[in-house]
Amino acid sequence: MSSTPRSGSGSQAALRGLNTAALVRTLTAAGPQLQADLARVTGLSRATVSNIVGLESAAGRMRTERVLRDGRWGVRVSLVPEDWIVVGIDVGRTHLRVAGCDTARRTFGDREVALDQGHAPEDTLRLASQLLDELVADAGFERAQVRRCGLAVPASIGRDGAVVQQSVLRQWSGQDLASFASGALGIDVVVDNDANLGALAHAASAPGGNDGTLVYLKVASGIGAGIAIGSEVYRSTSGLVGELGHVRVVDGGQTCYCGSRGCLETIASTRSVVADFERAHGGHAVLDDVLAAAAQDDAVALRIVAEAGDALGRVLAVVCNLLSPDVLVLGGPLASVGKPLLDAVVASARKRALPAAIARTRFRVSEFEPRAEVLGACLLALQASGIAQGTITTK
Numbered sequence: 001m002s003s004t005p006r007s008g009s010g011s012q013a014a015l016r017g018l019n020t021a022a023l024v025r026t027l028t029a030a031g032p033q034l035q036a037d038l039a040r041v042t043g044l045s046r047a048t049v050s051n052i053v054g055l056e057s058a059a060g061r062m063r064t065e066r067v068l069r070d071g072r073w074g075v076r077v078s079l080v081p082e083d084w085i086v087v088g089i090d091v092g093r094t095h096l097r098v099a100g101c102d103t104a105r106r107t108f109g110d111r112e113v114a115l116d117q118g119h120a121p122e123d124t125l126r127l128a129s130q131l132l133d134e135l136v137a138d139a140g141f142e143r144a145q146v147r148r149c150g151l152a153v154p155a156s157i158g159r160d161g162a163v164v165q166q167s168v169l170r171q172w173s174g175q176d177l178a179s180f181a182s183g184a185l186g187i188d189v190v191v192d193n194d195a196n197l198g199a200l201a202h203a204a205s206a207p208g209g210n211d212g213t214l215v216y217l218k219v220a221s222g223i224g225a226g227i228a229i230g231s232e233v234y235r236s237t238s239g240l241v242g243e244l245g246h247v248r249v250v251d252g253g254q255t256c257y258c259g260s261r262g263c264l265e266t267i268a269s270t271r272s273v274v275a276d277f278e279r280a281h282g283g284h285a286v287l288d289d290v291l292a293a294a295a296q297d298d299a300v301a302l303r304i305v306a307e308a309g310d311a312l313g314r315v316l317a318v319v320c321n322l323l324s325p326d327v328l329v330l331g332g333p334l335a336s337v338g339k340p341l342l343d344a345v346v347a348s349a350r351k352r353a354l355p356a357a358i359a360r361t362r363f364r365v366s367e368f369e370p371r372a373e374v375l376g377a378c379l380l381a382l383q384a385s386g387i388a389q390g391t392i393t394t395k
Helices: 012-030 035-042 046-058 121-138 177-185 194-205 270-281 287-295 299-323 333-337 339-352 372-384
Strands: 062-069 072-079 085-091 095-102 107-114 146-153 188-193 213-219 223-229 327-331 362-365
Touching: 012 035, 012 046, 012 072, 035 046, 035 072, 046 062, 085 121, 085 372, 095 121, 095 372, 107 121, 107 372, 121 146, 121 177, 146 177, 146 194, 146 372, 177 188, 188 194, 188 372, 194 213, 194 223, 194 327, 194 372, 213 299, 213 333, 213 372, 223 299, 270 287, 270 299, 270 333, 287 299, 287 333, 299 327, 299 333, 299 339, 327 339, 333 339, 339 362
Parallel strands: 085 146, 146 188, 213 327, 327 362
Antiparallel strands: 062 072, 085 095, 095 107, 213 223
C-alpha cells in the first residue's frame, strides 16, 4: 500500500486510517515487528510508519521498545494486548509445564513440576489448575480473564479431542480429553499432540513466516513427529500423524508397548538410552546422567547417543524421501545433548535418503527446548480464540 494520496482515495484522515489498518493487520498476523520491517512488508514509507506508530502509541494502542538486532539498534513495535489471556499446558510422562500468553503473543509465568510415572489425568489436571491460579495471579490477571487453554499431550488426538490410542500416558488412553480437561479446569480447552504443537511453535517462529515444510521430531519417552506445511499443522482425520516411534528398525528386537518388536522407541527413546547407560555403567541413572557424561566426552554415553542418532536418521531418511522437508528440527529431552546427536542423525539420514530429496533440508536442534510444546499450546489456544497465527515472543 502506498502512503502517497491517489485520486479518489479520500481525505488524509481516511488514508491514515487505511495505512493504520495495514500496520495493525501485519502486527496481528506476524506479532511484534521492527519498524523498518513494517515499512518493508506494508509498502509504506518509513516516515509514514513512524508517524502512525507515534500516534497509536500515544493513544495506547501500540507500544515500542528499542532492541538490538544484528548489531544495530531498532524500534520494535507491538500491539497493546487486550484484557484477556490464554494458557498453555504441556503434560508429559514425568513432567507438567504451564505458561500464559497475552493477545500480543508474549508469554509469561513459565512453571514446571515433576510427575510420577503412571499419573492419572484427574490428579494431573488438578495440579495444573493450581499452577494456573498461581501463574495468573502472579501476572496480575484474574482467572476470569483466561479465555482458553491449549493442552499438549504425548498421544494421538482425534478431531473430537479424544485420545485415540494407547501412548506413554497409559492412564489417559480412551479419555475424551477436551471435555474432561475443560471440566477439570473450568476453561474451554483445545487439545493436540505434543509433537504437532512443537511443529506449530517452530513454524510460527520462522523469520518472515514458514513458507515451506517443517518437520519437528520430539525424542522423549516416546518419539513422534509433527509436520507444518506453511503456517498450518498437518492433521489426519484419524488423529494419527507422525508416529515414527513405532516404525520397525530392528527385526526381532525388543517388544514395544504398542505390541510390535524392534520399534524406533525401543532403541532411541530416552527410556532406552538411559537403560543402555545403566547396563554399561551399572547402577541407577537418569537422563541428566547421560547428558552430563556425553558433555564430558564419556565414550559409552557418546556411543549410545550416536547409535540412537543413527536409528533416528534411518527413519528420517524415509520422511525426507516422502516430504523433502525444508527444515527438520530435533526436539525433546534427548535433543539437549546437542551436536553429537545432530551429527549422527544428519549423517545417517543423508546416507540413506535420495540426495535430491534431502539436499535442501536444513537440520537443527530446537531453540525452544524444553518449552516448544507449551509455546505451541499457547498458540493453539490463541488460534482457537480468533487470533491469527504469528510469531510468539518468549520472556
